Amino acid sequence: MSSSTYYVPEQSRWPILASIALFLLAYGAGTLLNAMNADRGGGLGLVLLLAGALMMGLILVGWFGNVIHESRDGLYSPQMDRSFRWGMSWFIFSEVMFFAAFFGALFYVRTLALPWLGGEGDKGVSQMLWPEFTAQWPLFNPPDAEQFPGPREVISPWHIPLLNTCLLVTSSFTLTLAHKALLKNERMQVRRWLFLTIVLGLVFLGFQAYEYVEAYHELGLTLQSGIYGATFFILTGFHGLHVTLGTLMLIIILGRIVVGHFSPRQHFGFEAVAWYWHFVDVVWIGLFLFVYVL
Amino acid sequence: MSTLETTLESHEHAHHGPAKGIGRWLFTTNHKDIGSMYLWFSLLMFFIGGCMALLIRAELFQPGLQLVEPGFFNQMTTMHGLIMVFGAVMPAFVGLANWMVPMMIGAPDMALPRMNNWSFWILPFAFAMLVSTLFMDGGAPNFGWTFYAPLSTTYAPPSVTYFIFAVHMMGISSIMGAINIIATILNMRTPGMTMMKLPLFCWTWLITAFLLIAVMPVLAGVVTMMLMDIHFGTSFFNAAGGGDPVLFQHVFWFFGHPEVYIMILPAFGIISHIIPTFARKPLFGYASMVYATASIAILSFLVWAHHMFTVGLPLVGELFFMFATMLIAVPTGVKVFNWVATMFRGSMTFETPMLFALAFVVLFTIGGFSGLMLAIAPVDFQYHDTYFVVAHFHYVLVPGAVFAIMAGVYYWLPKWTGHMLNETMGKLHFWISFIGVNITFFPMHFIGLAGMPRRIPDYALQFADFNMVASIGAFIFGLSQLIFLWNVIACVRGGRRAEARAWEGAEGLEWEVASPAPYHTFATPPKLPETPR
Numbered sequence: 001m002s003s004s005t006y007y008v009p010e011q012s013r014w015p016i017l018a019s020i021a022l023f024l025l026a027y028g029a030g031t032l033l034n035a036m037n038a039d040r041g042g043g044l045g046l047v048l049l050l051a052g053a054l055m056m057g058l059i060l061v062g063w064f065g066n067v068i069h070e071s072r073d074g075l076y077s078p079q080m081d082r083s084f085r086w087g088m089s090w091f092i093f094s095e096v097m098f099f100a101a102f103f104g105a106l107f108y109v110r111t112l113a114l115p116w117l118g119g120e121g122d123k124g125v126s127q128m129l130w131p132e133f134t135a136q137w138p139l140f141n142p143p144d145a146e147q148f149p150g151p152r153e154v155i156s157p158w159h160i161p162l163l164n165t166c167l168l169v170t171s172s173f174t175l176t177l178a179h180k181a182l183l184k185n186e187r188m189q190v191r192r193w194l195f196l197t198i199v200l201g202l203v204f205l206g207f208q209a210y211e212y213v214e215a216y217h218e219l220g221l222t223l224q225s226g227i228y229g230a231t232f233f234i235l236t237g238f239h240g241l242h243v244t245l246g247t248l249m250l251i252i253i254l255g256r257i258v259v260g261h262f263s264p265r266q267h268f269g270f271e272a273v274a275w276y277w278h279f280v281d282v283v284w285i286g287l288f289l290f291v292y293v294l
Numbered sequence: 295m296s297t298l299e300t301t302l303e304s305h306e307h308a309h310h311g312p313a314k315g316i317g318r319w320l321f322t323t324n325h326k327d328i329g330s331m332y333l334w335f336s337l338l339m340f341f342i343g344g345c346m347a348l349l350i351r352a353e354l355f356q357p358g359l360q361l362v363e364p365g366f367f368n369q370m371t372t373m374h375g376l377i378m379v380f381g382a383v384m385p386a387f388v389g390l391a392n393w394m395v396p397m398m399i400g401a402p403d404m405a406l407p408r409m410n411n412w413s414f415w416i417l418p419f420a421f422a423m424l425v426s427t428l429f430m431d432g433g434a435p436n437f438g439w440t441f442y443a444p445l446s447t448t449y450a451p452p453s454v455t456y457f458i459f460a461v462h463m464m465g466i467s468s469i470m471g472a473i474n475i476i477a478t479i480l481n482m483r484t485p486g487m488t489m490m491k492l493p494l495f496c497w498t499w500l501i502t503a504f505l506l507i508a509v510m511p512v513l514a515g516v517v518t519m520m521l522m523d524i525h526f527g528t529s530f531f532n533a534a535g536g537g538d539p540v541l542f543q544h545v546f547w548f549f550g551h552p553e554v555y556i557m558i559l560p561a562f563g564i565i566s567h568i569i570p571t572f573a574r575k576p577l578f579g580y581a582s583m584v585y586a587t588a589s590i591a592i593l594s595f596l597v598w599a600h601h602m603f604t605v606g607l608p609l610v611g612e613l614f615f616m617f618a619t620m621l622i623a624v625p626t627g628v629k630v631f632n633w634v635a636t637m638f639r640g641s642m643t644f645e646t647p648m649l650f651a652l653a654f655v656v657l658f659t660i661g662g663f664s665g666l667m668l669a670i671a672p673v674d675f676q677y678h679d680t681y682f683v684v685a686h687f688h689y690v691l692v693p694g695a696v697f698a699i700m701a702g703v704y705y706w707l708p709k710w711t712g713h714m715l716n717e718t719m720g721k722l723h724f725w726i727s728f729i730g731v732n733i734t735f736f737p738m739h740f741i742g743l744a745g746m747p748r749r750i751p752d753y754a755l756q757f758a759d760f761n762m763v764a765s766i767g768a769f770i771f772g773l774s775q776l777i778f779l780w781n782v783i784a785c786v787r788g789g790r791r792a793e794a795r796a797w798e799g800a801e802g803l804e805w806e807v808a809s810p811a812p813y814h815t816f817a818t819p820p821k822l823p824e825t826p827r
Contacts, residue, residue: 006401006402006403006482008323008402008403008407008814009323009407009408010323011313011317011318011321011322011323012321012323012408012411013320013321014408014412015321015408015409015411015412015415016320016321016411016415018412019412019415019416019418019419020419022416022419022463022466023419023420023422023423023463026420026423026456026459026460026462026463027423027456027459029459030423030455030456030458030459033455033521033525034452034455036525037452037455037524037525038452063408079481079482082481083405083406083477083478083481083482084406086405086473086476086477086480086481087405087406087409087473087474087477090472090473090476090477090507091469091473093507093508094469094473094507094508094510094511095511097507097508097509097511097512098511098512098514098515100511100512100515101511101512101514101515101516101545101548102515102519104544104545104548105515105519105530105541105545108538108541108544109536109537109538109541112538113533113536113537113538113540113541114536116538117533117536117538121608122608129533139536142529142534142535142536143533143534143535143536144534144535147534147535148529148532148534148535148536223522223526223527223528224526224527224528224529226529226535226536226537227529227530227535227536227537228536229528230522230528230529230530230535230537231530233528234518234519234522234528234530
């Protein structure tokens with residue numbers, strides 16, 4: 001065991017600064033949302049939110065910068081490497097559970113709540129509220145159509161979503177090819193495959209944005225259009241945010257490759273981002289199946 | 295011992311002591327500093343949440359409305375619950391883990407020390423935001439700590455938005471703390487410490503950390519859906535749009551039930567250290583303790599709807615969740631049996647930590663039994679949302695989790711401060727707390743069975759006597775915690791010098807290092823002492 005050299009960092013200013021930034025983000029977001037809800041201008045909230053976001057961005061650059069420097073100075077032992085691996089794995093597990101909550105909500109609504117609302121089962125109370133409601137999925141006719149006008153149409157899985165599936169699955173392969181190239185120390189190849197992965201991610205995001213615009217303007221599929229819109233947007237929306245974050249991370253990794261970071265033997269930063277990207281990919285497969293197709 | 299000291303000398307890089315001034319606490323990466331901050335923060339929250347509880351009990355001293363408005367009463371029950379769960383109990387256990395886990399497994403520090411600092415420093419900000427809602431227009435959250443929709447969405451005060459973001463921050467803190475503990479335990483054990491030689495406090499925390507990582511994101515998910523319903527017009531918890539308020543309860547309790555084990559499993563670990571020490575016998579049934587803990591954790595994912603028996607579940611659901619819940623009594627029974635069997639024919643002494651541990655075993659078991667009663671679905675129809683439920687969860691949380699935390703603090707204080715506790719004061723604290731806690735919560739069983747609902751500021755006259763008794767008990771218990779504060783401060787400031795092995799029967803690496811433990815404990819992995827198990 002070479003654990004005698006386990007690196008315990010000196011004091012650091014990043015965590016307390018990050019706590020302040022997180023507080024500004026949260027307090028700003030809360031103030032902004034409450035102001036919007038009360039139809040007041042959200043000036044202060046917006047300022048705090050942006051200040052928090054900017055501060056958090058700078059902190060992340062500085063903090064990760066520290067870690068990268070320490071790593072390149074050779075301060076990290078294989079044991080440290082394992083700590084990072086455990087850390088990243090369990091972080092991804094927590095993300096899995098975050099999405100699981102929304103998938104669980106979707107399954108519950110589709111298999112239990114809506115049929116009950118339509119009169120199935122022996123509880124039937126909702127029948128007294130909306131006697132003419134019939135359950136269906138996608139839900140075009142929410143019980144109270146005044147408050148929640150249903151979508152006129154929903155997105156067909158066989159156009160953009162299928163294309164997006166291909167894009168994202170392909171990007172997982174290209175990323176793996178980049179990793180293989182890195183292991184063989186073919187750095188031009190790494191750059192190429194990584195660049196291709198980023199492009200695929202960006203195109204995916206572009207299509208997703210286009211799909212949202214179409215949903216809002218053509219199909220009447222919005223956040224307010226009942227439970228179908230709610231589950232659709234929360235699942236695809238959080239997935240989209242994760243793809244955005246993943247793409248950003250890939251861009252940083254590409255930058256680090258370009259300036260000569262990572263060796264065939266030591267490149268956990270690369271691997272962590274790759275794990276994250278594959279995770280985002282797997283979530284998409286679930287989305288494609290359960291949100292779009294079924 | 296001597297080998298340890300020489301290894302410490304040889305590693306001059308990590309040898310210097312703490313930094314000076316406030317910077318030591320703001321920028322620290324030291325697990326002991328961070329552990330202390332967690333523990334002090336938890337104590338502060340314990341007193342704030344406790345004052346809220348006393349306000350509640352003062353209002354309930356007599357029927358009728360005397361002290362507070364009903365709306366403010368609701369804010370008090372909500373904030374009391376949130377502060378005690380997320381601010382007092384959970385951070386206390388994280389603080390104990392920070393202090394003890396690296397020392398128990400022979401690690402130099404936590405696996406990810408900077409993230410450790412971040413996990414802590416998020417909390418004061420999160421709770422500042424939560425407590426600040428008390429001063430906002432419309433008042434603080436008033437929908438109970440379980441924040442059921444639509445009370446927490448359609449009918450919530452505007453401050454709910456800040457509540458949601460505060461919960462997000464607490465969740466981020468918990469998840470990072472849990473990741474750190476898992477990485478430390480899985481990766482930083484000294485050579486030779488196999489998983490089945492791991493001290494039980496580490497085992498229970500390992501499993502707790504797994505539960506935290508599994509369910510805190512679900513809590514984040516449910517508050518996010520609330521946020522969307524409130525501000526973006528979605529209908530997750532609104533049947534008018536095809537959603538379902540009951541969906542809220544399912545997602546919340548999928549988090550909430552593992553959460554209650556998050557608050558008790560580390561307590562099991564602490565008790566499993568204290569009883570062998572003061573019985574001067576190795577723990578009975580180490581392996582079965584590990585398997586019982588894991589079984590409880592797995593079962594905790596399959597029982598959530600026993601909080602919802604009266605919401606209108608299908609019969610098959612009622613039955614499944616009833617039997618699954620009762621199954622938990624089996625591994626819990628294994629644990630209680632093992633603690634009792636450890637004491638059987640031991641050479642027992644009754645120092646303060648042991649007194650708290652014994653009270654834990656007895657009183658937690660009472661809470662466990664009332665839990666079994668609540669698990670019986672048809673019977674729960676009567677008990678649901680009554681003071682019987684309040685009595686049940688306060689028995690498992692106050693003489694359960696809180697007593698275990700206090701037992702742990704008294705047990706490890708000599709290691710932290712280098713001073714032995716004043717036993718007379720410790721025993722005084724114990725006996726007044728023990729009597730106070732029972733006077734407070736035992737009568738709640740009776741008024742609950744008689745039908746008094748929870749979360750109301752006023753009640754029917756026939757409940758008056760027991761409520762008065764409970765309120766008197768609450769003030770006895772609450773005020774006796776000042777003795778606890780006094781004891782801790784006295785122990786920090788001075789007292790009889792503690793040996794490295796402060797308690798005669800104590801086993802484990804943490805008792806091999808000096809008391810107080812040096813600022814950096816194990817620069818290189820220590821040799822495992824030969825301990826009989």
